[in-house]
Amino acid sequence: xxxxxxxxxDRTFAALVDPTRRAILMRLEQEGSISVGELARPFAIxxxxxxxxxxxxxxxxxVTRSKQGRTVAVRLAPDPMKEAMDWLRRYxxxxxxxxxRLVAYAEAxxxxxxxxxxxxxx
Amino acid sequence: xxxxxxxxxDRTFAALVDPTRRAILMRLEQEGSISVGELARPFAIxxxxxxxxxxxxxxxxxVTRSKQGRTVAVRLAPDPMKEAMDWLRRYxxxxxxxxxRLVAYAEAxxxxxxxxxxxxxx
Numbered sequence: 001x002x003x004x005x006x007x008x009x010d011r012t013f014a015a016l017v018d019p020t021r022r023a024i025l026m027r028l029e030q031e032g033s034i035s036v037g038e039l040a041r042p043f044a045i046x047x048x049x050x051x052x053x054x055x056x057x058x059x060x061x062x063v064t065r066s067k068q069g070r071t072v073a074v075r076l077a078p079d080p081m082k083e084a085m086d087w088l089r090r091y092x093x094x095x096x097x098x099x100x101r102l103v104a105y106a107e108a109x110x111x112x113x114x115x116x117x118x119x120x121x122x
Numbered sequence: 123x124x125x126x127x128x129x130x131x132d133r134t135f136a137a138l139v140d141p142t143r144r145a146i147l148m149r150l151e152q153e154g155s156i157s158v159g160e161l162a163r164p165f166a167i168x169x170x171x172x173x174x175x176x177x178x179x180x181x182x183x184x185v186t187r188s189k190q191g192r193t194v195a196v197r198l199a200p201d202p203m204k205e206a207m208d209w210l211r212r213y214x215x216x217x218x219x220x221x222x223r224l225v226a227y228a229e230a231x232x233x234x235x236x237x238x239x240x241x242x243x244x
Contacts, residue, residue, distance in 0.1 A: 078213040085210040
């Protein structure tokens with residue numbers, strides 16, 4: 001099967017669009033491995049709806065599920081999110097450029113205040 | 123209007139799902155400001171399709187458009203992507219933990235090779 005180069009990124013970002021799926025990933029970030037029942041408990045949606053979200057996350061490779069006796073354990077698979085973060089990182093220079101300008105402005109203001117103080121003191 | 127807390131993130135990730143929209147953002151990262159016509163040229167899709175993608179990007183606050191005479195200039199608005207990157211950053215420890223283990227393994231291998239060499243030399 002030939003995969004188009006963007007397809008994993010497509011699936012990763014699509015999985016992250018939904019706030020419930022992001023909340024599931026955040027919970028798994030804390031918990032490591034957790035049963036589907038435990039995972040579903042805090043949500044105001046029914047178990048089948050949670051299962052559907054887990055299907056999307058599973059298809060995107062962001063969670064794995066394994067049967068442990070009578071329960072299904074869900075585990076975070078964070079690797080695909082690295083590619084998404086690396087993709088976003090190319091825009092980092094815009095934010096750091098803005099921060100640089102802010103620091104330069106603050107320093108200029110400080111220097112000006114220092115000059116005024118020196119003139120007052122003279 | 124009360125905005126649900128996830129809504130900007132929802133729009134940002136939704137905008138990033140489509141490879142054409144990601145390609146537009148990457149082009150704008152290089153070009154700064156560019157006309158819609160110029161922007162559309164390298165794509166195998168028609169101008170109205172590009173305009174639709176620009177609508178999605180505009181609604182997510184990722185591009186701004188301004189009329190300059192007879193052309194429309196498109197400019198990158200990278201700020202919302204910072205929130206998306208910050209969201210993904212919480213998973214960074216998983217990747218750096220893996221890197222730490224890899225470094226530890228490489229160092230252990232190196233130490234072992236060193237011990238073997240010392241024993242051979244003795």
